[in-house]
Amino acid sequence: MFENKTEKQAKEEILGLVKEYCETFHxxxxxxxxxxxxxxxxxxxxxxxxxxxxxSSLEFWLTSGRYTxxxxxxxxxxxxxxxxxxxxSGSSANLNAFMAxxxxxxxxxxIERGDEVITVxxxxxxxxxxxxxxxxxxxxxxxxxPQYNIDVNALEEAYSAKTKAxxxxxxxGNPFDLKxxxxxxxxxxxWLIEDNCDALGSRYTINGEEKFTGTIGDxxxxxxxxxxxxxxxxxxxxYTNNPLLNKCIRSFRDWGRDCVCASGQDNLCGHRxxxxxxxLPLGYDHKYVYSHFxxxxxxxxxxxxxxxxxxEKFPSFVERRRHNFERLKKALAGIEDKLILPVAxxxxxxxxxxFLLTCKEGVDRNEVVRYVxxxxxxxxxxxxxxxxxxxxxDEMRKTGEGYRVVGNLENxxxxxxxxxxxxxxxxxxxxxxxxxxxxxxxxxx
Numbered sequence: 001m002f003e004n005k006t007e008k009q010a011k012e013e014i015l016g017l018v019k020e021y022c023e024t025f026h027x028x029x030x031x032x033x034x035x036x037x038x039x040x041x042x043x044x045x046x047x048x049x050x051x052x053x054x055x056s057s058l059e060f061w062l063t064s065g066r067y068t069x070x071x072x073x074x075x076x077x078x079x080x081x082x083x084x085x086x087x088x089s090g091s092s093a094n095l096n097a098f099m100a101x102x103x104x105x106x107x108x109x110x111i112e113r114g115d116e117v118i119t120v121x122x123x124x125x126x127x128x129x130x131x132x133x134x135x136x137x138x139x140x141x142x143x144x145x146p147q148y149n150i151d152v153n154a155l156e157e158a159y160s161a162k163t164k165a166x167x168x169x170x171x172x173g174n175p176f177d178l179k180x181x182x183x184x185x186x187x188x189x190x191w192l193i194e195d196n197c198d199a200l201g202s203r204y205t206i207n208g209e210e211k212f213t214g215t216i217g218d219x220x221x222x223x224x225x226x227x228x229x230x231x232x233x234x235x236x237x238x239y240t241n242n243p244l245l246n247k248c249i250r251s252f253r254d255w256g257r258d259c260v261c262a263s264g265q266d267n268l269c270g271h272r273x274x275x276x277x278x279x280l281p282l283g284y285d286h287k288y289v290y291s292h293f294x295x296x297x298x299x300x301x302x303x304x305x306x307x308x309x310x311x312e313k314f315p316s317f318v319e320r321r322r323h324n325f326e327r328l329k330k331a332l333a334g335i336e337d338k339l340i341l342p343v344a345x346x347x348x349x350x351x352x353x354x355f356l357l358t359c360k361e362g363v364d365r366n367e368v369v370r371y372v373x374x375x376x377x378x379x380x381x382x383x384x385x386x387x388x389x390x391x392x393x394d395e396m397r398k399t400g401e402g403y404r405v406v407g408n409l410e411n412x413x414x415x416x417x418x419x420x421x422x423x424x425x426x427x428x429x430x431x432x433x434x435x436x437x438x439x440x441x442x443x444x445x
Contacts (some may be wrong), residue, residue: 041227090223192217229426256294385416
């Protein structure tokens with residue numbers, strides 16, 4: 001088939017067939033009919049993603065490479081941050097971000113075992129998991145309804161002499177009160193990690209300047225799992241404007257090594273064999289010197305290749321999410337006596353991940369969800385609901401050690417009992433949004 005062809009010509013032929021294959025068998029427009037299953041989220045892609053994926057696979061450079069470099073550069077430029085590191089998942093991004101704050105390079109600001117980190121229990125577990133696994137102490141604060149983000153009025157009560165950081169997520173794309181949280185962190189010299197995994201593309205105006213969420217704190221994280229704002233299958237990112245934090249992030253991501261050479265690169269610093277580290281012999285190969293107890297959290301170049309194509313579409317994804325959210329909210333107007341509708345944080349422009357609904361007294365969430373699901377609309381809980389009620393906390397609940405709670409988490413418990421959400425992903429049509437509204441209205445009758 002490829003006789004008398006150059007490698008370039010052969011690749012062009014293959015990629016042309018990939019484009020034809022995708023357009024024939026994948027990108028098939030199907031008219032929505034009432035009763036068709038509506039997922040809470042789904043991938044939105046075309047032949048560009050598949051061509052990039054195959055192009056990368058033909059190179060067979062299976063670890064991070066040119067597509068990774070391109071993706072990190074372009075995502076950083078989009079967000080307006082100096083440093084961006086691609087990792088293999090959003091959960092790894094949170095692990096990477098938190099562990100960077102445990103680096104000895106940070107001196108007195110390093111998070112030690114036993115130090116406290118303020119967070120919330122109404123969210124996804126891997127925002128909290130790195131804190132516990134390291135041996136720091138999560139301090140759980142309640143959230144507000146209908147914004148579903150941290151109650152900033154409880155921050156001072158949560159603070160102690162052991163507090164070193166705040167690590168919280170922007171719930172389903174709705175930014176938390178960044179002004180208040182940032183002022184609190186600055187006042188007490190605390191690190192701020194923004195878990196931006198459900199909010200990529202959200203904006204917040206602070207000090208008169210509109211910025212992307214994830215870029216206002218010290219470190220931001222993203223996830224590129226298929227339901228999220230954009231996808232590369234599995235994948236995530238960690239970003240910062242702080243060069244020292246970036247050095248720590250890269251080290252923990254790349255096995256904990258001290259060397260900053262990229263894969264396949266040798267002796268960038270020119271001192272590979274003439275330095276002395278720790279108690280190693282003079283001249284020990286710097287590529288195998290480890291300054292942290294790190295991990296291998298890198299993604300593959302094939303994942304990055306998909307991400308590069310997704311990034312080109314991403315601004316349109318954000319606009320469609322906003323359109324779908326506003327259309328659904330308008331369609332549900334008038335049912336506020338039965339369901340609490342979500343409200344955006346002041347000074348924000350969310351890139352909505354989902355549409356949260358909380359049942360009022362007399363409305364049974366289980367009955368509503370069952371009806372909605374039975375009529376083809378997929379629903380989700382607000383992740384853990386109340387994380388400390390889960391089996392993973394059984395041992396800590398018995399001993400009363402390992403975490404601290406501020407107040408009674410009243411709203412967190414209410415979310416656990418009364419809240420659910422439906423999707424607004426960019427593949428949804430107006431007909432799908434209108435049908436979801438119709439079904440939700442029927443469910444509460």
